[in-house]
Amino acid sequence: MKIHSNNPEAFQGIYDKTFHIIVKVAYHITLDADVAEDICQEAFIRFYHRTVPFPSEDQARYWLIRVAKNLSFNYYKRKKRERSALERYSFEPKPHQHNGEELLMRSETEQLVHRAVEQLPDSLRSVIVLKEYGNLSYREIGKVLHITENNVKVRVHRARNMLGTLLKEDEAHVL
Amino acid sequence: MCYDEQVISAYVDGELAESLHKEVQEHIESCDYCRSIQAEYHSVKELFFAVGNSPIHDTLTGPHTKARVWQQIQRKTRRETAQNFWHRQIQVPLPLAAGVLAAVVVLAFTLIFSPFSSDQSGVPLALQEDDSIPSVPTNYPATENSRPDLEQLLRFLSDQGAAVEVKIQLPSSSKIQVSGEPQLLRAADFRRSGE
Numbered sequence: 617m618k619i620h621s622n623n624p625e626a627f628q629g630i631y632d633k634t635f636h637i638i639v640k641v642a643y644h645i646t647l648d649a650d651v652a653e654d655i656c657q658e659a660f661i662r663f664y665h666r667t668v669p670f671p672s673e674d675q676a677r678y679w680l681i682r683v684a685k686n687l688s689f690n691y692y693k694r695k696k697r698e699r700s701a702l703e704r705y706s707f708e709p710k711p712h713q714h715n716g717e718e719l720l721m722r723s724e725t726e727q728l729v730h731r732a733v734e735q736l737p738d739s740l741r742s743v744i745v746l747k748e749y750g751n752l753s754y755r756e757i758g759k760v761l762h763i764t765e766n767n768v769k770v771r772v773h774r775a776r777n778m779l780g781t782l783l784k785e786d787e788a789h790v791l
Numbered sequence: 792m793c794y795d796e797q798v799i800s801a802y803v804d805g806e807l808a809e810s811l812h813k814e815v816q817e818h819i820e821s822c823d824y825c826r827s828i829q830a831e832y833h834s835v836k837e838l839f840f841a842v843g844n845s846p847i848h849d850t851l852t853g854p855h856t857k858a859r860v861w862q863q864i865q866r867k868t869r870r871e872t873a874q875n876f877w878h879r880q881i882q883v884p885l886p887l888a889a890g891v892l893a894a895v896v897v898l899a900f901t902l903i904f905s906p907f908s909s910d911q912s913g914v915p916l917a918l919q920e921d922d923s924i925p926s927v928p929t930n931y932p933a934t935e936n937s938r939p940d941l942e943q944l945l946r947f948l949s950d951q952g953a954a955v956e957v958k959i960q961l962p963s964s965s966k967i968q969v970s971g972e973p974q975l976l977r978a979a980d981f982r983r984s985g986e
Contacts, residue, residue, distance in 0.1 A: 631861065631864075635852070635857050635860070636852040636857075639851050639852060639856070639860075640843070640848065640851065640852065643847075643851055649847060649850070649851055652851065653851075653856065653859075653860055656860055657860050657863050657864055657867075660860075660864045661864060661867055661868060664864070664868050665868075667882065723841075723842075723845055725838060725841050725842060726841075726842045726845050726847075728838075729838050729839065729842045730842075744839075747804065748836070748839035748840075748843065749839070749842075749843055753806065754801070754804070754806050769797055769800070769801050769806070770797060772800055772801075772804065773796060773797040773800040773801075776800055776831075776832050776835050776836075777796075779835050780831055780832075780835055783835070783838070
């Protein structure tokens with residue numbers, strides 16, 4: 617059954633099924649809860665304005681997750697460029713600024729994992745975020761990223777190996 | 792024989808087919824090396840699981856955040872829909888659009904070249920064949936042709952010594968257009984060329 621995104625019932629159904637995935641994926645790429653909400657909102661507004669119908673509900677969900685993932689990476693890269701420009705200008709490195717409340721809510725484990733995930737290349741980072749936080753299967757991740765299921769398997773494996781090394785290094789550095 | 796690390800990684804994710812999953816499980820139970828690999832991947836996965844269940848996730852995916860984002864989306868889409876009413880996109884199937892275009896072209900040609908069109912270039916300057924004299928004097932001698940000739944009628948009236956008032960009424964349905972060259976100009980041209 618084709619899905620018309622401006623159909624109120626279809627829109628609400630997809631919002632209910634996809635919101636939690638999108639907001640988590642956006643948060644773990646941008647590492648900012650407010651930005652994650654804004655990106656979630658933007659992705660659904662783009663979805664609403666899309667005139668071409670989707671062949672199925674799953675295709676609509678994959679499209680939404682892909683848009684949210686791309687928006688999140690665009691935001692993250694822009695912020696990174698701004699930070700590095702500021703650091704060059706002021707000649708002193710400034711740490712990434714986070715909301716105080718958010719920092720309090722983040723455990724040491726969370727900060728450790730975030731630091732490790734931030735160091736992954738985008739291709740591995742997107743796969744591991746979709747797998748671990750979006751709880752998507754290899755097949756679904758492949759549909760979202762337009763890659764094969766086998767490629768997803770390879771990327772998840774590489775990401776895990778890299779993360780294992782990075783986490784060990786970070787733990788040793790902290791201790 | 793040990794399994795590839797990718798297979799063990801997929802095993803940790805529960806992505807293997809049931810038969811292969813059982814085989815890998817049995818192998819891991821008996822192989823220290825593969826068990827260590829599986830334990831390493833599992834510990835990384837556990838860390839993500841712990842992060843995924845942190846308080847900020849409850850806030851992010853909670854009903855309040857979901858309702859707030861939903862309201863913002865509704866507000867924006869409603870406003871944009873109202874603003875874009877006159878600039879909205881309308882989808883028309885290509886065959887229908889082509890059909891309408893063809894119909895418009897045919898209608899336009901029909902109107903332009905129709906014999907019923909009021910825009911006739913041949914404007915009657917005198918009486919035409921179809922135009923008849925509206926009334927005939929009662930003492931007019933009957934002719935073979937029931938329709939009297941204009942010149943005969945004028946001659947008859949002259950013989951009778953009757954005064955007649957001639958009113959020329961141009962056809963109201965036709966537009967008067969200038970056609971041909973004016974006689975005066977033509978005469979002037981003729982004189983000039985004769986000199």
